[in-house]
Amino acid sequence: MSVSKTVVINCAGVGSRLGLGITKALIEIEGKPLIAWQLEMLEEVNDIRVVVGYQADQVIEQVLKIRKNVTFVFNHDFLTTGTAASLSLGARYAQGMVISLDGDLLVHPEDFHTFLRYPYESIGYCIPSTEDPVLVNVVQNGSEEFISHFSREHGNYEWSGLVQMDATKLSMTSGHVYQLLEQYIPIKAIPVRCQEIDTPSDYDAAIVWVQNNLIAINSR
Amino acid sequence: MSTSWSFLFDLDGTITQKEILPIIAKEVGLYEEIQKLTEDTIKGVIPFHESFLKRVELLKEVPVKVVQDIVSNVPLNEKTLEFIEENRDSCYVVTGNLDVWVGPLCNYIGVKSYTSRAEVEDGFIIRVTDVLEKGKIARSFEGRFIAIGEGNNDAEMIKEATIGLAYGGVHSPANSVLACASHAIYEEEQLCRFLRQLL
Numbered sequence: 001m002s003v004s005k006t007v008v009i010n011c012a013g014v015g016s017r018l019g020l021g022i023t024k025a026l027i028e029i030e031g032k033p034l035i036a037w038q039l040e041m042l043e044e045v046n047d048i049r050v051v052v053g054y055q056a057d058q059v060i061e062q063v064l065k066i067r068k069n070v071t072f073v074f075n076h077d078f079l080t081t082g083t084a085a086s087l088s089l090g091a092r093y094a095q096g097m098v099i100s101l102d103g104d105l106l107v108h109p110e111d112f113h114t115f116l117r118y119p120y121e122s123i124g125y126c127i128p129s130t131e132d133p134v135l136v137n138v139v140q141n142g143s144e145e146f147i148s149h150f151s152r153e154h155g156n157y158e159w160s161g162l163v164q165m166d167a168t169k170l171s172m173t174s175g176h177v178y179q180l181l182e183q184y185i186p187i188k189a190i191p192v193r194c195q196e197i198d199t200p201s202d203y204d205a206a207i208v209w210v211q212n213n214l215i216a217i218n219s220r
Numbered sequence: 221m222s223t224s225w226s227f228l229f230d231l232d233g234t235i236t237q238k239e240i241l242p243i244i245a246k247e248v249g250l251y252e253e254i255q256k257l258t259e260d261t262i263k264g265v266i267p268f269h270e271s272f273l274k275r276v277e278l279l280k281e282v283p284v285k286v287v288q289d290i291v292s293n294v295p296l297n298e299k300t301l302e303f304i305e306e307n308r309d310s311c312y313v314v315t316g317n318l319d320v321w322v323g324p325l326c327n328y329i330g331v332k333s334y335t336s337r338a339e340v341e342d343g344f345i346i347r348v349t350d351v352l353e354k355g356k357i358a359r360s361f362e363g364r365f366i367a368i369g370e371g372n373n374d375a376e377m378i379k380e381a382t383i384g385l386a387y388g389g390v391h392s393p394a395n396s397v398l399a400c401a402s403h404a405i406y407e408e409e410q411l412c413r414f415l416r417q418l419l
Contacts, residue, residue, distance in 0.1 A: 072404040
């Protein structure tokens, strides 16, 4: 079954905190570049937009080896703009729901599919694991959970970076994506198992995470 | 009109499945010279203006009618053509190729076209009277427009556009195009999906 939503993968950044000199989409994890693991999870999505900036030609080349039906969106100002600008460029001209997936995020495919199937605006949260997290407060309302605020200091969970919003709401030229989302809270919260890669220790953790969560699934 | 967008399409390698001039050259036994010039032009190694005049000089010995017939048989990207047919009023062909060569093909595509121009006498080209500057055409458009192309001579038009789309479905877009494009797409179906989202 194919999905008509748009998925924006933000791969424009330099990835300087990781310090490898290559953009994070291209780092190898268990024999495959990170973007390949993401695209594998997105097989049923028709409209994928990959936002490219740093090493754009290499990211494009790598993606095209895996699938041709992708729209690349250039963030030529990747050195001076943040993730919100990249997402805004990626979501521009899309119709309906857009899911934003950071180029440095590995999500458990089962959880991603739950997220993809959910028809309304939503945010993916996870157990805090990174060194510099954006925290969220998840509150229960009846049988449903909602994000009540974002914060750098307080919160019971970490924001995964995963978000689903109507395309028209994702217009912002500076700052972080969570700052863009603050105006729309409360937003439905969905738990996801994931691994973000910001630092060298995240990278080590990601290798183990892939072995346990992705390779284990594939060999089932 | 069904949309507020205008759609400006390059012809060679965007609407057609192949570059037109090398096909003509093949038919008349000048393939290698023309192919080399065409490749260098797409890459931007030599300016379009100069290379185009050289290629016309090589091909002007061929009767215009013969060229038109060859051009009319060049395979087209059918899905792209379908999109154009559905949105005739807002689609335009913008090609550096000559009116006297691609005119019948543009008529078949059925939308307004901008081309380079030549003078014909007794069925043969005697001189090129105007080499199209795509940037100039793009600047004459008002409102939102998307420009789709891949060769070095598309760069100016792509830079001017609200959405500048590098199309790599036939061959890789020139670096000069990728440097100023806002989007890049490498498959026809994906291109049409993207264009339909603008309607």
